Amino acid sequence: MxxxxxxxxxxxxxxxVFLLLGAVAVGSALLVVTTKQLVHAALWLVLCFGALAxxxxxxxxxxxxxxxxxxxxxAVIVLLLFGIMLTRxxxxxxxxxxSRNRPVAALVAVATxxxxxxxxxxxxxxxxxxxTPGGGAASELGASVFATWVLPFEALSVLLLAALIGxxxxxRTDIRGTTQPESPAPTPPRPPTEPSSSAAxxxxxxxxxxxxxxxxxxxxxxxxxxxxxxxxxTSDETGxx
Amino acid sequence: xxxxxxSFAVILVVFLVLPLIVGQTEHKxxxxxxxxxxPMYAGGFHGWAQLIADGVKFAQKEDVIPAAADRRVFMxxxxxxxxxxxxxLIAIPFDRDFVAVDLSLGLFFVLAVMGVGxxxxxxxxxxxxxxxxxxxxxxxxxxxxxxxxxxxxxxxxVAMAAGTLSLPGIVExxxxxxxxxxxxxxxxxxxxxxxxxxxxxxxxxIAESEIIMGPMTExxxxxxxxxxxxxxxxxxxxxxxxxxxxxxxxxxxxxxxxLWTLVKVFALAFVVIxxxxxxxxxxxxxxxxxxxxxxxxxxxxQLALTGVVKVLV
Numbered sequence: 001m002x003x004x005x006x007x008x009x010x011x012x013x014x015x016x017v018f019l020l021l022g023a024v025a026v027g028s029a030l031l032v033v034t035t036k037q038l039v040h041a042a043l044w045l046v047l048c049f050g051a052l053a054x055x056x057x058x059x060x061x062x063x064x065x066x067x068x069x070x071x072x073x074x075a076v077i078v079l080l081l082f083g084i085m086l087t088r089x090x091x092x093x094x095x096x097x098x099s100r101n102r103p104v105a106a107l108v109a110v111a112t113x114x115x116x117x118x119x120x121x122x123x124x125x126x127x128x129x130x131x132t133p134g135g136g137a138a139s140e141l142g143a144s145v146f147a148t149w150v151l152p153f154e155a156l157s158v159l160l161l162a163a164l165i166g167x168x169x170x171x172r173t174d175i176r177g178t179t180q181p182e183s184p185a186p187t188p189p190r191p192p193t194e195p196s197s198s199a200a201x202x203x204x205x206x207x208x209x210x211x212x213x214x215x216x217x218x219x220x221x222x223x224x225x226x227x228x229x230x231x232x233x234t235s236d237e238t239g240x241x
Numbered sequence: 242x243x244x245x246x247x248s249f250a251v252i253l254v255v256f257l258v259l260p261l262i263v264g265q266t267e268h269k270x271x272x273x274x275x276x277x278x279x280p281m282y283a284g285g286f287h288g289w290a291q292l293i294a295d296g297v298k299f300a301q302k303e304d305v306i307p308a309a310a311d312r313r314v315f316m317x318x319x320x321x322x323x324x325x326x327x328x329x330l331i332a333i334p335f336d337r338d339f340v341a342v343d344l345s346l347g348l349f350f351v352l353a354v355m356g357v358g359x360x361x362x363x364x365x366x367x368x369x370x371x372x373x374x375x376x377x378x379x380x381x382x383x384x385x386x387x388x389x390x391x392x393x394x395x396x397x398x399v400a401m402a403a404g405t406l407s408l409p410g411i412v413e414x415x416x417x418x419x420x421x422x423x424x425x426x427x428x429x430x431x432x433x434x435x436x437x438x439x440x441x442x443x444x445x446x447i448a449e450s451e452i453i454m455g456p457m458t459e460x461x462x463x464x465x466x467x468x469x470x471x472x473x474x475x476x477x478x479x480x481x482x483x484x485x486x487x488x489x490x491x492x493x494x495x496x497x498x499x500l501w502t503l504v505k506v507f508a509l510a511f512v513v514i515x516x517x518x519x520x521x522x523x524x525x526x527x528x529x530x531x532x533x534x535x536x537x538x539x540x541x542x543q544l545a546l547t548g549v550v551k552v553l554v
Contacts, residue, residue, distance in 0.1 A: 039367055043314065046360065066349040074356030075389060081363050082382040091311045091370050137345050138406050 014131070018058045025051035036093040042080050049073050061136035248341040252330045259506075260473035261292050266507075267473075267514045268292075274518045295466075302462035309370035310459065318368060319460070319467035322361025325354045326474040333481045334409040336491045336498040347408035348400055351482060352393055355437070358471065359385040362439070362446065365468070366456035377455015380446035380525065381439060387532035388436040388443075394540035395430035398547045399423060399486045412490035419489070422550060426543035427487035429536050431509070434479040436532070438472065440513060442520035445528055480509035 011019075028047040035041050049072040056065035134140070145153050268291060272279025284290025306315055332347040334340035344350050359381055366378020400406050402423060403414040436443040447455040457468050484490055484505040491498030523531065 037311075039311075039314070043364065062344075062346050063349065066346055066353045070349065070353035070356060070393075073360070074353060075386065078356075078359060078363065078382045078385055081360075081367070082379060082386070085363075085367060085375060085379050085382070089367055089375070091309060091368070134345070138349075 014058055018055060021051045021054045021058065024048075025055065036095075036097055037091075038084055038094055038097065039081070039089050039091075042077060042084060045080070046073055046077050049077070056136075059136070060131050060133055063136050063138050063141050065136075245341070248339070249331075251335075252327075252341055255335075255477075256327050256330055256474060259477045260470055263476050263507075263510045263514075264292050264469075264473045265289065266510065267517075270511065270514045271518050274515075299462055299466035304462045304464065305459070307370055307459050311368040311370070314364050314368035315459075316464075318361045318365035318456075319464045319471070320361070321364060322358055323467050323471040323474065325358040326471060326478045329354050329478050330481070332408055333478075333485060334412055334490060335502050337409075337413075339499065340409050343407060343409055346406050348396055348406045348411070348486075351408070352396060355478065356385065356389060358475070359437070361471070362456045365460070369456065369459040371458050373452040374456050374458045376452050377446045377448075377458070381456065383525075384436055384439065384443065384446060384528060387529055388433040388536070391429050391532060391536035391540045392433040392437060394537070394544060395426040395433065396486060398426040398540070398543045401544070401547050401551060408485050412485055412492070415489040415492055417489070417492075419487075423487055423543070423547070425539055425546070427483065429540045429543065430487065431479070431483050431512075433532070433536055434483065435513065435516065436528070438475040438479060440472070440476065441517040442523050443528060444522055445525055448522060476510055476513050477506065480506040480513070483509055 025048050028044045028051065031044040032041045032048060035044065049068060053065045053068040053073075056062075056068060269279045269287070280288030280291035282288055283294040306312055329351050331341045332344050332350050334343075362381040363378045366374045366376075366381065369375075399411060402419065403411040405411060405414065439446050447457065452458075457465060460468060481502075484502060488505045488509075490505075491502050493501035493504075496504070
C-alpha cells in the first residue's frame, strides 16, 4: 500500500468507470431521499445498490459485488417494496413525506459524511495499491474469513442467530410464559322465553332467535380450521400462453 | 475478440429461439395431455408457426397505458423482468470450452441476477394502478423471499461438492454418482426455481382465475409479449441451471457435449410443462408452508449430507 502514486492527470479506464459509478450511486441516493414518491424512492435505491455493486466489481471484489446484488437488490429491496405495498403505496406524489426534521437530518448527514471523508483521507493520504484481479475471489475471501477473521465471523453468526430466535419468539404467541386457555368461556345462552314473549307482545315479525343463537353460542370460541377452505385449484385448461 | 462476439451472437440466438420452442412445445404437449390437438393451422404442419403468428398479433396491438398508472415504471417493468435472464445466459456453459464468460463466481452471479427479475413483476404490479395487479406483485415478492433461500442452499450444496463456484468448473468436476448424492438438492433447486418463475403449480401471483394474471392485467401488445417471453426464457434458464448444476451438463456417452446439454434442458422443460398440466395451484399458505417446512429442511439436510460425504471420501 505504499507504492508510488501515479499521476492523476491521466486516469485509467478503471478509475474513470469507478468515478462514474460513484456519481450514479451518489445521485440516485440523493433521489432516494428527495423524491416525493414513496415507491420511486425504493426503486432509486435499487440503482444506488447496483452502482455500489459495480464499484465493488471495479475494485476486483467480485464476491462482495454479487452478494450485494443477491442480498440487497434481490432480498432487501423486495422486502422493502413488500412492506411499502402492504401499508401504503400511492401512485403519484405524497405531500406528507417531509417532516420538520429535514434540516436536522441534512445536518447529521453532512456531519457524518465529513467525519468519514476526513478519517479516510487522513488515514490513507497518498497510499496507493494496485488492483490485482482475483483478490476478491471466493477462495481468498473464504480463507481469510475462516483463518484471520474467524472470531468476528462467529460473533456475527451468534448475533444473527439471536435475531432469528428473537423474531420467532415475537411472532409466535403460543410460547409465552403464561399460556391462556385457547377457547374463551362460552357465553351463557339467553333465556329463550324473553325475546319470544317480547316479539309476541309487540306483534313484530322478528324471527325467534332460539335455534340459530343457541347454535352459535354452543360452538363458543371454536375456530374452523383453515384447511377447510377449498383451494383455488384450477388447472389452466386452455393454455393461455 | 471474434470469439467473444461469436459466443454473444450464439447466446442471443439461443435466447430468442429456445423460449419460442419451449412455448410451442407447451402448446402441443399440454394439448395432447388434455386430449386436444392444440394449434394445427398456423404454418401448415401441426401449427408450428403459431407463436410467430402470436408475435405478429402482439406487435399489431395498441400499446395501452392506464391513465392512473405510473407511466415510467409501467413502461420499464417488462424490460426489468426480461433482461436478467438474457444476462444470466452469458455465464452458462453449453459445452466444454464453450461458455461466453467464464466467471470464477458464476454460480453467485447467476443466482444474484436471476433474483433481480422479480423486481419487474413487482414494479408492474404496483405501477398498473390496479388492485389485482398490486395483489399479484405482493404475492410475487412474498414468494421470491421464501423460495430464494432453498434455491441458494441447494446450489451451495453443489458448490461444496465441486469445490468451486465457477459453472464450467462444477460441470468439469461432476461424476455420475453425484446424481444420487445430490438428488435431494436437485429436486429442491428445481422446485424452488419453478416457484421463482411463478410457474404452475406456484402461479399464485398471476392466478388468472382469481386475480386475472396479477401484475400483467393491464399490459397489452408488445409489453405483454415481453412478459411472456420472460416467462419462457425463465424456463430455459432454470432448465440450463439445473442441467449444469445437477445433471452434469455436457457429460454423456456417444453424443457431442452441446447436444447432451440441449437434450437435458429440453427434458427438464418438458417436466416443467408436465407439472403445469398435472398439479392444481397451491394456495398461499400451502406455498409458504412448502418453502419453509419442506424445502428449507431438505436443502439443509442435503448440505449436511454433502459435507459428510465430502469429508469421508
